[in-house]
Amino acid sequence: MPGRSNPTLRQRRLGVELRKMREQAGLGGTELSGLLGVSPSIVTQMESAKIGVSPERVRSIAAACKCSNTPPVDALAKMAVERTKGWWQAYRGALSTSFIEVAEMESYAQGLFTWATTYIPGLLQTRDYASAVFSRITPPLPQHDLENRIEFRLKRQQVISASGVPCTAFIHEAALRMQFGGPKVLASQLESLLVDAERPEISIRVVPFDMHTFLGSGENLMFAMGPVPELDTLQMDISRGVLFFDSPAELNTHRDLFARMDETALPIDQSQDFIRSIKKELDDKYD
Structure with a gap:
């Protein structure tokens, strides 16, 4: 799938929040990629909003980062399924x-x-x-x-x-x-x-x-x-x-x-x- 050339504000915010989650867990991008079973470049592209993220992936990242704060994770998962153009x-x-x-x-x-x-x-x-x-x-x-x-x-x-x-x-x-x-x-x-x-x-x-x-x-x-x-x-x-x-x-x-x-x-x-x-x-x- 080709990467996004012009991610929206919401897409970028989702990536930023995923990066914050990883950093708060004390994980590097390579460490998180290993836990997810993906390449380090995928983690980089998700966090820079160059590629989409599924709600399942959001929850997998939260689990890998041991994030137990459910409301923000649920909100991020909802952001991940937004497809309607404003x-x-x-x-x-x-x-x-x-x-x-x-x-x-x-x-x-x-x-x-x-x-x-x-x-x-x-x-x-x-x-x-x-x-x-x-x-x-x-x-x-x-x-x-x-x-x-x-x-x-x-x-x-x-x-x-x-x-x-x-x-x-x-x-x-x-x-x-x-x-x-x-x-x-x-x-x-x-x-x-x-x-x-x-x-x-x-x-x-x-x-x-x-x-x-x-x-x-x-x-x-x-x-x-x-x-x-x-x-x-x-x-x-x-x-x-x-x-x-x-x-x-x-x-x-x-x-x-x-x-x-x-x-x-x-x-x-x-x-x-x-x-x-x-x-x-x-x-x-x-x-």
């Missing part, structure tokens, strides 16, 4: 891999937490606001690329909304005041946030300027909960795309970060009042 695959070749992989991560999440410091989270953006965010890029995007990005972002929103996955958005006041597209676009975006805040699966929490501290880094973050904590994923926006993190240290650090945000951000009702007050400022100033 809706995002239709955009391969039209958008960068980072866009595709964010949608893939979201679509399998059991819950989402976001931290936004510079702009409204993508899953809550209006069309005009998203257009303004993408239009700021230098050099300017060709029109067809701009439209592809906007449509993809709106499709992500539709999919997550239909799934009912709970989403908590922590939004810094700076992001609420940045006028991408001008005051009218921002006012419409803030009104849209208030509408979204009424949805049962959406929680919007504001972190105002006068909070006693600034939590975390300045990057926009998304924390996607997996079926078990070991399969959680952190995604970070950077200037040239996105980064994904799955190490236990990074996940624990950001679980703590979001727990502290939950303690310090304004409650839901006060957050909605805060958003209304900013919108009123805009209306009074520019109407």
Whole structure:
């Protein structure tokens, strides 16, 4: 069977988790290959997601590594049988891999937490606001690329909304005041946030300027909960795309970060009042 030339985010994550399992058992690749009765190259290809892994193989690896933690093994075995192509695959070749992989991560999440410091989270953006965010890029995007990005972002929103996955958005006041597209676009975006805040699966929490501290880094973050904590994923926006993190240290650090945000951000009702007050400022100033 020919190897995969372009494994997906999920396929790579499965390989990473198998490698972690082997390393935690103190086994080298050659040692594990001997226990499985395969060549060392097969172990390397499984861990790099260059070849597929059956659920039976996942369980054999867990047994060889003396891994008795059943829930993660069951979750990995379930990942191994995933064969359906996600809706995002239709955009391969039209958008960068980072866009595709964010949608893939979201679509399998059991819950989402976001931290936004510079702009409204993508899953809550209006069309005009998203257009303004993408239009700021230098050099300017060709029109067809701009439209592809906007449509993809709106499709992500539709999919997550239909799934009912709970989403908590922590939004810094700076992001609420940045006028991408001008005051009218921002006012419409803030009104849209208030509408979204009424949805049962959406929680919007504001972190105002006068909070006693600034939590975390300045990057926009998304924390996607997996079926078990070991399969959680952190995604970070950077200037040239996105980064994904799955190490236990990074996940624990950001679980703590979001727990502290939950303690310090304004409650839901006060957050909605805060958003209304900013919108009123805009209306009074520019109407």
